[in-house]
Amino acid sequence: MADSSDPRVADLGTAKALANPVRQRILRELDLVTEATSTTLAERLGMTTGATSYNLRVLAKYGLVEEVSELARGRERWWRKVRVDIRLGPTRDEQVKATVDQLNQLWLSQDIELFTRFRQQQARMGEWGDAMPYSRGSIQVTTAELAAFFEEYLTLLRKYQRDSADTPADARTVHTRFLAFPEPEETG
Template sequence: MPEDDMADLGAAKALANPLRQRILRELELLGEATSTTLAARLGVTTGGTSYNLRILAEHGFVEEVPERARGKERWWRSARRSVRFEPRGAQEPAMRDAVDLLAEVWFGEDKELLARLDEVRDQLGPWAAARPFSRGVITVDLDELMAFFTDYLALLKRYQRPHGQAAPGARTVHTRFVAFPDPEEGATGRHD
């Protein structure tokens, strides 16, 4: 998997599109697909998926699978590009707007995923209980928080495998990390 790189405004805008997020999720589930397959699964036109696949490819989030191409039929897969964003204070207003929109899209998707999980949980057999959850509090400075996040990313990457290389019985498991300063503590963050 490629190392993380700083996302530019174009990449942030490409990711902040809800349909493109759905395309990326489907490619993670399917491994490889054509725009026709994606269109059928997502209930949109093939032209819409083709256009959005090209945008995602332009920014390195998907790539063609040339060995599967036949005639005009193009196959796509996730490029598994990991990106990071500059700290909010270093972002230009347009980047901040794109990252805020992306966060809104991601949180909305997460809420929908959890609701769908609750709907089908009784049908998941042993996986019904597979929802580890933790809430905690740490007291750190900004450098320590970034080190904590870097450690989390390293742990996450340790368990990520290319499509088709997972152990028998493995399932896709959505993981999330969110950390935020306590808004009640004040602007300085000091414990006076």
């Protein structure tokens, strides 16, 4: 996976590119297979090559995937995901807000579905079935401290993100999520 580590605030185009369910499926598939052609993705996702090609081009336009030129043969184009730090920060643009809300809802739905699939397979996963650290807590912080807390979390996450060539043979993909929100009943 290519890396673009400088944080980038999502504009409307990037938010729309990410908020598309088909593009989310393509990005997830590229997480799993690392590099693929539009034909390979179409077969794996049950789509047409035209649909995967179009959506790959949209993702590339916003720097979310890139061509792997060293694998290209003739007209065959290979793609990989770009590790990019996209921030969905506060904005006054109502279109961006609405699109980010749509994206967050899509991601939450995907996470619930993914967790459900994990629970269905958990008993058959051996030691990985029990490898599910879970923590719930609360902290009392200012908005600036919460931003710093999030940056520290991202730094820790990046420490363990690595290319497939650097990944130990016994490693598995582990989905991680960060969710923090203020107590809605607290005033002040």
